Amino acid sequence: xxxxxxxxxALLTAFTSASQAANNDSWQMLQKAAVAAHALSYQGIFVCQxxxxxxxxEIKHLFNGQHEFARNVVLDGLPREVxxxxxxxxxxxxxxxxxxxxxxxxxxxxxxxxxxxLEAIKANYQLKFGETERVADRQxxxxxxxxxxxxxxxxxxxxxxxxxxxLKSVMLNGKNEVLDSMAFNQLTLISAxxxxxxxxxxxxxxxxxxEDVNTIADKQxxxxxxxxxxxxxxxxxxxxxxxxxxxxxxxxHLIFSDGLASVSLFIExxxxxxxxxxxxxLVGNTSFYANVAGNLQVTVVGEVPEATVAKIxxxxxxxx
Amino acid sequence: xxxxxSALADNEIKLADAEHLLASMQANSPAAEAWSRYQLIxxxxxxxxxxxxxxxxxxxxxxxxxxxxxxxxxxWFKPSLGADNVEAKSGSQSMVWSxxxxxxxxxxxxxxxxxxxVGDPSxxxxxxxxxxxxxxxxxxxxxxHQSSAPSSSSYYIQPASYTH
Numbered sequence: 480x481x482x483x484x485x486x487x488x489a490l491l492t493a494f495t496s497a498s499q500a501a502n503n504d505s506w507q508m509l510q511k512a513a514v515a516a517h518a519l520s521y522q523g524i525f526v527c528q529x530x531x532x533x534x535x536x537e538i539k540h541l542f543n544g545q546h547e548f549a550r551n552v553v554l555d556g557l558p559r560e561v562x563x564x565x566x567x568x569x570x571x572x573x574x575x576x577x578x579x580x581x582x583x584x585x586x587x588x589x590x591x592x593x594x595x596x597l598e599a600i601k602a603n604y605q606l607k608f609g610e611t612e613r614v615a616d617r618q619x620x621x622x623x624x625x626x627x628x629x630x631x632x633x634x635x636x637x638x639x640x641x642x643x644x645x646l647k648s649v650m651l652n653g654k655n656e657v658l659d660s661m662a663f664n665q666l667t668l669i670s671a672x673x674x675x676x677x678x679x680x681x682x683x684x685x686x687x688x689x690e691d692v693n694t695i696a697d698k699q700x701x702x703x704x705x706x707x708x709x710x711x712x713x714x715x716x717x718x719x720x721x722x723x724x725x726x727x728x729x730x731x732h733l734i735f736s737d738g739l740a741s742v743s744l745f746i747e748x749x750x751x752x753x754x755x756x757x758x759x760x761l762v763g764n765t766s767f768y769a770n771v772a773g774n775l776q777v778t779v780v781g782e783v784p785e786a787t788v789a790k791i792x793x794x795x796x797x798x799x
Numbered sequence: 800x801x802x803x804x805s806a807l808a809d810n811e812i813k814l815a816d817a818e819h820l821l822a823s824m825q826a827n828s829p830a831a832e833a834w835s836r837y838q839l840i841x842x843x844x845x846x847x848x849x850x851x852x853x854x855x856x857x858x859x860x861x862x863x864x865x866x867x868x869x870x871x872x873x874x875w876f877k878p879s880l881g882a883d884n885v886e887a888k889s890g891s892q893s894m895v896w897s898x899x900x901x902x903x904x905x906x907x908x909x910x911x912x913x914x915x916x917v918g919d920p921s922x923x924x925x926x927x928x929x930x931x932x933x934x935x936x937x938x939x940x941x942x943x944h945q946s947s948a949p950s951s952s953s954y955y956i957q958p959a960s961y962t963h
Contacts, residue, residue: 561954583946583954743940745943760935781948
């Protein structure tokens with residue numbers, strides 16, 4: 480009897496540690512994918528699909544041991560170009576007869592869509608191994624990143640079995656429908672370190688203009704609002720004052736993240752003579768929610784389920 | 800903003816901390832006006848005076864330390880030599896009244912703005928429910944979201960509402 484009990488205990492321990500090990504292995508593989516996207520040099524073509532739209536993008540990414548350079552050219556429709564150096568992103572965006580130069584802080588450009596610190600993701604998602612599949616002529620291991628609750632979407636990642644590079648990623652809603660996908664259909668590693676390709680293709684016939692800077696950092700303590708409990712796993716990552724088109728006064732803009740998804744919260748005073756906005760919608764992977772809190776118009780937008788934008792909007796309390 | 804500017808004037812906040820304040824005012828003057836109006840509403844709602852609490856005391860101390868200038872008219876009415884002290888007193892007394900009047904004016908203006916914005920019952924009624932009908936996501940907010948927190952597809956695919 481005692482022997483049987485011991486055997487059972489030993490088996491249980493073995494089983495638990497085995498699944499733990501598999502669990503750790505999957506996180507290690509994801510960690511490797513997060514790093515490989517920055518640390519490898521590669522070029523290829525990937526297809527980006529969101530809602531009804533789809534674009535092919537040519538990418539060249541170089542890591543010279545110290546710095547990271549990438550150039551992405553949209554091959555379909557308008558010839559938009561995205562150049563990045565480290566976390567600095569510059570977009571050459573054709574608009575009418577002009578090219579507007581936009582600056583961004585990019586941390587999630589495919590295939591580098593994962594943060595290198597996975598702690599926040601570990602807290603909010605579960606990871607398990609899926610099947611193996613062939614993508615862009617490469618063998619890939621599928622990793623399934625399931626949301627722990629209905630406040631975020633789930634993901635599937637195809638990781639190159641040899642290089643560890645992310646070959647494909649899809650975002651799924653609770654009904655397992657694909658909302659967004661990015662996938663290489665052609666990929667090669669490169670060893671050259673020259674940088675003569677790292678420049679935009681200049682169209683001499685067009686005027687190049689810088690995008691208007693319409694935000695300033697907001698380090699001030701909020702006096703007219705405060706936040707109640709946020710949806711689980713979301714933390715504030717940024718706050719600024721922003722001039723919004725058609726608004727007389729600057730709008731407070733806060734950004735929340737759960738490690739993968741981002742949500743924007745806009746707080747502004749209700750304007751005299753302008754009807755307050757109340758409503759919600761879901762377009763593709765983007766949810767929108769607007770309501771009124773006391774004297775404030777509250778607007779929330781993000782690539783998250785509707786429940787999350789509603790919770791963030793309802794966390795705003797007007798301080799009298 | 801008025802409160803902060805007065806705090807700035809009273810050296811209660813450092814100039815460096817007020818940098819954003821000045822920048823935002825310089826950037827857009829209608830915005831600055833609206834923002835100061837907004838601050839004013841907040842001040843009135845919280846019941847805090849627009850000026851810093853000890854503003855009046857400091858101002859009075861300054862006035863007291865200033866030499867009293869007697870107007871010719873006043874001295875014509877009170878020609879006696881011993882009247883200087885009386886003059887000084889009535890002078891600062893009228894100052895107190897004008898300050899009190901300007902406080903009242905600020906309060907009245909603030910209250911009027913407040914009535915127009917908060918007191919409107921239709922606004923309060925709309926707080927109760929959020930329409931469940933779906934609508935297009937307003938482009939200005941979507942653009943603002945994507946410019947500060949871009950999703951990985953938004954670098955290449957722009958929302959349909961984006962105007963070229």
